[in-house]
Amino acid sequence: MARRPAVLITGANGEVGHGLIEALAARGDCDVVAVDLHPLAKSLRPLVVNWQAGDILDEQLMQRLVTEYEVTTLFHLAALLSTRAEYSPDIAHEVNVTGTLHLLKLAHQQSSWSGRRTKFIFPSSIAAYGIQSLEEKAALPPLKEWEQLAPTTMYGCNKVYCEHLGRYYAQHYQQLAARPSGVGVDFRSVRFPGLISAETIPSGGTSDFGPEMLHAAAKGEPYACFVRPDTTIPFMTMSDAVRALLMLHRAPEERLKQRVYNITSFSISADEFRLEVLKAFPGAEICFDPHAQRQAIVDTWPRTVDDEPARRDWGWQPEHPVEVAFAEYLVPRIAARYG
Numbered sequence: 001m002a003r004r005p006a007v008l009i010t011g012a013n014g015e016v017g018h019g020l021i022e023a024l025a026a027r028g029d030c031d032v033v034a035v036d037l038h039p040l041a042k043s044l045r046p047l048v049v050n051w052q053a054g055d056i057l058d059e060q061l062m063q064r065l066v067t068e069y070e071v072t073t074l075f076h077l078a079a080l081l082s083t084r085a086e087y088s089p090d091i092a093h094e095v096n097v098t099g100t101l102h103l104l105k106l107a108h109q110q111s112s113w114s115g116r117r118t119k120f121i122f123p124s125s126i127a128a129y130g131i132q133s134l135e136e137k138a139a140l141p142p143l144k145e146w147e148q149l150a151p152t153t154m155y156g157c158n159k160v161y162c163e164h165l166g167r168y169y170a171q172h173y174q175q176l177a178a179r180p181s182g183v184g185v186d187f188r189s190v191r192f193p194g195l196i197s198a199e200t201i202p203s204g205g206t207s208d209f210g211p212e213m214l215h216a217a218a219k220g221e222p223y224a225c226f227v228r229p230d231t232t233i234p235f236m237t238m239s240d241a242v243r244a245l246l247m248l249h250r251a252p253e254e255r256l257k258q259r260v261y262n263i264t265s266f267s268i269s270a271d272e273f274r275l276e277v278l279k280a281f282p283g284a285e286i287c288f289d290p291h292a293q294r295q296a297i298v299d300t301w302p303r304t305v306d307d308e309p310a311r312r313d314w315g316w317q318p319e320h321p322v323e324v325a326f327a328e329y330l331v332p333r334i335a336a337r338y339g
């Protein structure tokens with residue numbers, strides 16, 4: 001009895017999951033199986049062939065799924081984000097690291113059955129970086145993938161380690177055993193900047209001040225930004241983030257010179273973010289009330305990253321530079337959303 005080929009998405013209910021499921025459904029060339037701790041959003045249910053509310057650490061749940069589906073690609077999006085992970089570091093480690101390890105094993109198992117490499121697409125983050133001081137942050141050129149990797153958060157540590165685990169599974173797993181060629185895990189990862197969605201509001205992240213500011217203004221609510229006005233990190237629209245995942249997914253493996261790629265769209269300060277929001281919602285009430293510890297986390301993240309390897313190897317280019325992002329994508333959609 002043949003199993004049905006499918007793309008498995010974990011963390012399917014999250015912000016990236018929403019965008020990804022919609023984009024895959026629009027393409028219509030694969031069946032999607034969705035897993036999330038919480039029941040899948042009703043709007044997404046018609047777009048998938050199966051969804052399960054459950055824990056990625058539940059081996060029985062995951063093994064039951066693969067009795068029915070041959071997982072050809074895994075988009076592993078489930079994670080506790082950086083702020084939430086600081087409140088529950090042990091749980092964060094369990095979900096972010098042990099969960100990823102289990103899924104890498106599952107991907108390897110799938111590949112052994114099918115005789116083809118199983119693609120494993122993993123979102124990493126600028127949180128992988130850890131810059132030691134504001135002076136250094138101001139002076140650094142756009143960071144390359146291998147620079148400044150001493151994160152100060154549990155989430156950042158988890159991401160860096162899982163990047164290594166993925167590379168290990170793709171290139172060195174069972175290196176002392178005789179292995180059939182062409183089998184194994186084809187691990188690919190992008191380091192996302194702060195993501196801004198028009199459809200969903202983030203929760204549990206430390207780059208959330210940007211999207212929170214925008215959604216509050218659109219709802220007509222006041223907003224107190226939890227970082228200083230000068231705080232600068234890279235950002236990207238959710239639509240560009242999903243495009244990046246799909247572009248990386250589609251790239252021929254032989255073109256990929258590395259397994260982890262920086263990507264970025266635009267870097268702006270929290271105050272510049274406020275000014276963009278005010279252009280669209282002139283009456284917005286936005287003030288700054290920095291939270292010392294969350295500020296300290298964002299201060300270790302780079303102002304900008306070097307995404308040249310992604311451009312070179314798989315043609316990465318954002319569709320939404322800053323003006324387009326706000327004027328043509330975010331603002332019209334958010335305004336429509338809140339009426």
Ligand code: SER
Pocket residue numbers: 081082083124125126127155192193194195204205206207208
């Ligand atoms: N946006 C994430 C966070 O703030 C970082 O990847 O945790």
